[in-house]
Amino acid sequence: MKKLISIILLISFLIPISTAKANTNLQNTYHVKEYTSDDEQQIEIIIDWPTEAGMIIPTGYSFKGKGNLTSFKPDTNTRTIKVVIAGEKKSVTELVKGYQNVMNGKGLTFNKLPGNAFCRYSDGVKWQINSFSVDTKSQSRKDYFREASASLPTIYPPYSQMTEIVGYMDINLNNHQAVWISNLGKIVDPKNIKRNSIIIPPKSHSSSFKSYTALGLSDYNPTNPRLALQYKAEHFDFGPQNQIPASNPAFYTGHAQCYGYPFNLQYYLQAEAEYDVYNYGGTITFNYAKVATSYIAGEMKPDPVSQRFEGKEVKVKVTISAEITDIKDPGAISHYEIYLNNELGDKMYEEKNILANGNMKISRTFDFVIPTSRMTNKDSHDEVFVGRVRAHFKKSSYYVDPTYGHYMDTGRIYASTTVYKEAPPAPPAKGMGPVAIIDAPSEVMLGDDVTINGSRSYDPDGTIEKYVWNTPNAIGDMTDMPSGEIYFTKLGPQKIQLCVWDNDGERDCAQHSLVVTEPFVRANVFQSGTLKENRKVTFAEFSFTSSRYPVIDSKTRWAIKPRYEEIPQSSIKYSGSLDGKNKFDVLFKQPGEYVVTLSVENTAGYTDSTSRIVTIQPDLPPVTVLSAESMIEYRDPKYMNKAKFILRDNSYSPDGDIIAWGRWYVIFDANNDGIFSEQRVLIYEGDAKEVVYYADHVGKYRFHKETIEEFGQETIPAFVTAADRRRSHTWD
Structure with missing residues (x-):
């Protein structure tokens, strides 16, 4: 068995068991069913991440069972874990069988064509058959007569009368070549065969004839076998190549002629094999941190919002606050961090390590001063403040944010205070401010990329200068972009907000509501090739699923069967196992209707199956003219x-x-x-x-x-x- 096949078989036996505790590691345990290999000193297993896992703890794993876990490598890009297990070595001796060849894991017996002499007498009517006597261990002869209506000379003997012909063949087992197969259907290396143990078991031989009996001679020696077969002769047209020349030409007078009648003899070998096997099986346990479904939203309020300039600096108090929503375990938050500065960057505040103590809200007020220099040669000035709040998870909680990892972030929050000299700036004429417009679908699947577009936003008397998006529970870089792609990490109703600023500094905001649906998978089969008997047909898995929850190849299952009972399952030919394959070739030996079934599962744990009927056309014979x-x-x-x-x-x-x-x-x-x-x-x-x-x-x-x-x-x-x-x- 090749290594890839073994990997697929092992993965198909993985059974997930999840446990979780608040503020502690989450664990997954995978059971590897016991398995024995005679050629794999180690195996590689690909384990899928738990759906809720945000990260795998690289040191938090263990293995109990047969063999040793030598490598454990999580891959954040594919959301899989590559595990390597070295097998538990053991020496075994077992009986194996030797065949001429192997197809689809099944041995093909040796086929020989020994013969009996069928001789026609000189009268052209009577035939003599040379058979073998089991009792005397010597040749025996019997005469047969064709019917009177037969033309002379008769071309073939009266086969219908010849029901107990006995033939034999001596088989030399010295240096007899064979393909050896174990009881598990695996090919065994010839070097592992004990040559002095090779035999042909008594009465184990057979034939392709419809009626036959494998005879066991009283002096049968399985290491130096003589295989005797009693059979009913089947019709055979003798040709020149079947003629047996006479040792004395005078023997053949009139219509006399002897022919070699070939009968089919099939057999297999048996021997002892000694080799090392490697045992596998046990449980793999690892720790992971789950994706946080909560999010943090912030706002900022300056006081005053506007003030008349009186020739002196203006003092402003800016309050920045944030709130965490949809968190199941408030105790998972360790502390907050607050950052605030004016846009010109000459005043900055940082406050870190603000203990959460179970509080899901945080608020702080900071003092700013707008210097008189800001009003030089200006009638008004907008002092813009920029801030953000971060909430850090406790290390013991093993939560992770899908964007930032070990903390949640509000993103940049903006506010401003306007200072004016004579009077507050006149509000823009009605309808002259910018208009924010969001184009986005009303429904999207969890994990699917979705395009949100604000390009149709406009300003009646100017241009749009800035775009600011707020996309809670979504991941994607939309900074100052009119459009872009995001994907959502949370199910249910969601909202997107877009604020735009025009060249006059005016702002407008719009909201768009959508629903995030479960990441279902829909099984789909792609077919190519020629639908005719004995032609190659290719089936491929081409299912529809979220791009971030792809189909798990190792859990893909195929089944092919005839639609009606009169077509045997053996008429369907393919190589190896279909489990775990996303594409395979198949050949149909008989025309008719067949049912192809595909079952898939994606990384979100959703499953689906589909079946299709394919009609295989007959391969018509040529027309000879x-x-x-x-x-x-x-x-x-x-x-x-x-x-x-x-x-x-x-x-x-x-x-x-x-x-x-x-x-x-x-x-x-x-x-x-x-x-x-x-x-x-x-x-x-x-x-x-x-x-x-x-x-x-x-x-x-x-x-x-x-x-x-x-x-x-x-x-x-x-x-x-x-x-x-x-x-x-x-x-x-």
């Missing part, structure tokens, strides 16, 4: 007194596949009876569209062709054989 330039030819001296036949192939594929190969045959009507019961003779094999045949006998000839297709669309080579290439011929 054969023509000749002329139906009658004469022997010609320039062709060594032979007749020349020019044959042309006009075969085609009705469903767009490739005509790749062909076999051309001829039958000579030797007895001129017009039946053409004689053996077909191969005259050409290849991809030519035209074949020339020279005939040297006077008489009738019949030409046939077998046409073989190649796939016209992409397939999966591991799951197709030569038999899957569609073919047709002209002799039916």
